[in-house]
Amino acid sequence: MQKKQLDELDLKILDGLAHDARTSNRKIAAELGITEGTVRSRIKRMEAEGLVRITAMTNIARLRNPILAYIWVEVERSAQCDELAKQLAAVPEIGFVGKMLGRFDLLAITLVQNHAELAAFLHRRISGLPGVLRTECSLGVNFVKHDYRMSRIVGPELDNGSE
Template sequence: MTRKLDAVDREIVDRLALDARTSNSQIAEDLGVSEGTVRARIKRMEAEKQIRITAVTNIDRFQSATLAYIWIEAERTDQARGIAEVLSGIPELGFVGVMLGRSDILAITMVKNTEHLAQFVHNRISCIPGVRSTESTLGVNFVKHDYRMARIVS
């Protein structure tokens, strides 16, 4: 059974989001709890798939790659979730979400250039059964990119 995160869990996650290399003992000291409490809570949250501790690439450092947003329309709205599941199996896609509004699905990836994007969309996305159309946009100047945007807000 997955437990709901309490205030201590959220504080642990907030500290790890800033720097995942922060030691359990430092977090414990900051929060006024034992190191064992922090260790056990992190272990539980990982086991329950509430958090995953991983390295995140800094897109500002990629000089030969551009972030591409691929908006996908399904032939029928009820196909969106199935198409998104297929897309989620494509390793080059870093984000796949069923959306409300402009398009049925948004997929995000990194590409080398517009030709690379066109080939990727044509060869990997447009051929998926149920995909009616795609529209792609490229990020050109990121004013803010907070890799922690997926942190827990409630």
């Protein structure tokens, strides 16, 4: 299967949408010197091919006392890594899951309001998952840069309580 690629024009269109996905196709077209139809069709193609998804995101800088929690997970056996990553990705409060090289096998990122909430979350949602050998947390306390093009982080106050 051939890997889908974004060309230079696709990247310029995405850059126009990066800071505000509500930017009109007409405005992007004018800035790039192309037609509105070209922008529209390119965006439609990228969405259809699964290269991009346009969505609303929480602005973590506007949340009340947000704490970005990096949850490092060591897996019992390497054969469990993929399944455990899928299970973590299915947890609504987790905005990022990645397989890692180094001391830990997985990294999950979530947003919490305080240490007690993080401890409860770890015990309730992470530690009991089959294959979790141990976890270690790092807390982000000062946001220097959060590029919304990188990921979507959903805060716990947006959770509808379903588990």
